[in-house]
Amino acid sequence: MDLMSTPDAPEFATALLAWFDAHQRILPWRDNRDAYRIWVSEVMLQQTQVKTVIPHFERFLRRFPTIHDLSAADEQTVLREWEGLGYYRRAKHLHQAAKQLAPLSTNGLPSDPKTWEELPGVGRYILGAVLSQAFDLRLPIVEANTIRVLSRLFAYRDDPRDTTGKKWLWQTAERILPTARIGDFNQALMELGALVCTPDAPACSKCPVASFCAANHLGEQASIPMAPTATVIESVREVAVILRRAGRMLLVQRPKTGRWADMWEFPRTVLTTDESNDQAAGRLLTEQGITAKLDCQFHELRHGVTRYRIQLAAWLADHEAGEFAAIGYQNQVWTSLEELANYPVSVPQRQLIQRLRSDGRSVSLFD
DNA sequence: AATACGGGGTA
DNA sequence: TACCCAGTATT
Structure with a gap:
């Protein structure tokens, strides 16, 4: 051997x-090594593919060219600029962190890891990615690409995603760090995973480090890393009502499950009985103390979340009386029309609005 | 240790 | 359809 x-x-x-x-x-x-740009890109790239991020990144940076522009903006504006990227908590944390960092950034963003660790939305990956790329600090990264690359390089056959695997990954990522060009090295590892060491059919013949790769030597590229246990997708029905008042349209949506359900208290049993959707929608409003006429417009949308496939039934209603609260992303509760009307809508919700417009209805959610 | 959190890309 | 994607925070 x-x-x-x-x-x-x-x-x-x-x-x-x-x-x-x-x-x-x-x-x-990759235009330059500006810490703010790198940071924004890394946050957008969480669980989001490069191709998807590019147009959002360019628009976001035009809107908020520096950390001071971002910190000066109000949260609703930032969230609206995030629309379509999903995981809106990222935008909230980014904005909060920008407010913390801006006063310390009169001569560029700080390079002190201690300062960054305190920021919301900054975990070990963001810390290493930003500080290694912007300041060449010798910090490792572990993310989707490098989990695969490192597992193959060392023929790690156990589950790299469990606690033991994570520990091994971080130790290994740190151990193989060179003493110069740390940021480029970290990016190169990820780039290799994206372009060569791909999940299916890795291009080992084109790999610059195939001679260092244990999985390649053993011919086990296809079985390393081990496949994650399959996610069970549950189908869920949701009920939503669109309120129309004073020329504005508002979307009130029942949360899908779990914590949201505790806040909304719309009985889930309704969804599994023979009760008609109209009655379910009516009760949804009644329980919120809202008097409304339903005109029984029915729309069905599909809204993808991690573990659920959601069928959303939506109605159009005229709001006659009563205060209401609506629930949307991140357990957000709105108590005013203004607040809700200015909140970013999800892509499915946008599709619903477009459909209503195509039916000749005047929808003025953002107008 | 599990789960929540979105939406788009891809075979 | 089912899996994947430059993760983090909460339970």
């Missing part, structure tokens, strides 16, 4: 960086 070089050898970083220099994609956040 021949000796194989391991990825903690200096030759590994040399080979990987040479490949990165020649083959990296041109991405808008």
